[in-house]
Amino acid sequence: MNAQTAFMETDFTQLLVSNVESAADANQRALTNTVISPRFYTTDFAAMDKLDVSSVRQEWDLMMLEYEGDNNHDHFQRDAEFAQEVKTLMSKLDENLKQEFYDFLISSLTSEFSGCILYNEVRKNVSNPDIKKLMTYMARDESRHAGFLNSSLKDFNFGIDLGELKKSKSYTFFRPKFIFYATYLSEKIGYARYITIFRQLERHPDKRFHPIFRWFERWCNDEFRHGESFALIMRANPKLLQGVNVWWIRFFLVAVYATMYVRDHTRPALHDAMGFQSTAYDFEVFRITSEISRQVFPILLDIDHPQFKVSLDKLTALSMAMSIAKAQGGLINTIKKGYYALSAAIEFGKLYFIPVIESKLPNQVRLQPTW
Numbered sequence: 381m382n383a384q385t386a387f388m389e390t391d392f393t394q395l396l397v398s399n400v401e402s403a404a405d406a407n408q409r410a411l412t413n414t415v416i417s418p419r420f421y422t423t424d425f426a427a428m429d430k431l432d433v434s435s436v437r438q439e440w441d442l443m444m445l446e447y448e449g450d451n452n453h454d455h456f457q458r459d460a461e462f463a464q465e466v467k468t469l470m471s472k473l474d475e476n477l478k479q480e481f482y483d484f485l486i487s488s489l490t491s492e493f494s495g496c497i498l499y500n501e502v503r504k505n506v507s508n509p510d511i512k513k514l515m516t517y518m519a520r521d522e523s524r525h526a527g528f529l530n531s532s533l534k535d536f537n538f539g540i541d542l543g544e545l546k547k548s549k550s551y552t553f554f555r556p557k558f559i560f561y562a563t564y565l566s567e568k569i570g571y572a573r574y575i576t577i578f579r580q581l582e583r584h585p586d587k588r589f590h591p592i593f594r595w596f597e598r599w600c601n602d603e604f605r606h607g608e609s610f611a612l613i614m615r616a617n618p619k620l621l622q623g624v625n626v627w628w629i630r631f632f633l634v635a636v637y638a639t640m641y642v643r644d645h646t647r648p649a650l651h652d653a654m655g656f657q658s659t660a661y662d663f664e665v666f667r668i669t670s671e672i673s674r675q676v677f678p679i680l681l682d683i684d685h686p687q688f689k690v691s692l693d694k695l696t697a698l699s700m701a702m703s704i705a706k707a708q709g710g711l712i713n714t715i716k717k718g719y720y721a722l723s724a725a726i727e728f729g730k731l732y733f734i735p736v737i738e739s740k741l742p743n744q745v746r747l748q749p750t751w
């Protein structure tokens with residue numbers, strides 16, 4: 381069975397076997413690692429401690445002043461209308477949309493909290509004053525973001541026990557350079573995702589089915605700044621952007637873009653409720669992220685290459701077929717899963733080898749969040 385056939389034959393109701401119906405379900409969802417779920421990371425702290433940002437000192441110091449100014453210090457508090465809006469808006473939603481929204485809240489929280497833990501661990505384990513200060517500010521921001529998402533989960537009695545999650549979720553070790561590529565991208569993609577949703581709901585306020593989206597504009601400016609920090613670190617260490625590392629950058633671009641695409645296509649109702657199609661939404665996010673990433677990456681993925689979308693759709697179909705085979709269990713499904721995994725690896729290879737676009741690094745690194 382090829383990926384397309386598998387996709388056509390997919391009974392999507394089977395993907396809903398693990399509905400979130402209790403706090404225990406929500407906590408389990410946050411804890412479980414799948415190919416597309418956010419992970420927790422740890423790294424080589426001694427190498428982090430040796431980072432030198434002196435070649436970008438001027439831009440670095442200006443950025444630190446922004447962190448110190450903390451213009452979002454009063455942002456992550458609910459206003460008087462919040463609770464009422466949750467009640468009136470959510471009561472109109474069907475169960476399928478609610479489930480996709482819970483999944484969105486849980487995976488966003490896990491990813492915010494992942495940043496919070498990593499930045500906090502780096503802060504505790506380095507003495508380099510530049511890195512220590514940066515990590516303190518970023519952990520502060522991510523902790524607010526995670527807390528704000530968790531209060532929305534608590535409205536439904538699905539609060540995540542963050543202490544337990546920190547203790548029990550497994551950690552993936554990444555060398556510092558991989559942390560920089562992956563985290564830079566996830567911060568900038570986070571910005572692009574939140575601002576695209578915010579702008580869409582600004583144009584169509586009737587489609588804003590939960591008040592949390594009103595917070596996204598000032599929120600994503602934090603993510604933008606976090607991305608700027610990693611851009612400066614990489615530009616201060618140009619070896620990270622040359623030679624064999626360009627192949628690594630390419631790998632992370634493909635992996636991060638593909639993961640987002642596959643994950644978003646498991647939530648069609650969520651995007652539909654906002655007046656988006658998942659594909660159009662994701663391509664807008666790719667476009668914004670690619671434009672921003674010119675500040676640091678010497679290559680861009682050719683997202684308009686015809687093979688790009690074809691391969692992403694195949695990966696999505698394979699991932700869905702794989703979830704179903706996993707849920708059904710048994711010998712035949714184990715064989716099917718192996719076949720799907722191999723097909724996914726081949727498809728990933730096709731994406732990886734689509735010719736990339738070379739891009740010349742600008743002299744000035746810093747950008748403003750103007751999207």
Ligand SMILES: [Fe+2]
Nearest residue numbers: 492522525603
């Ligand atoms: Fe965040």
Ligand SMILES: [Fe+2]
Nearest residue numbers: 495567603606
């Ligand atoms: Fe962030």
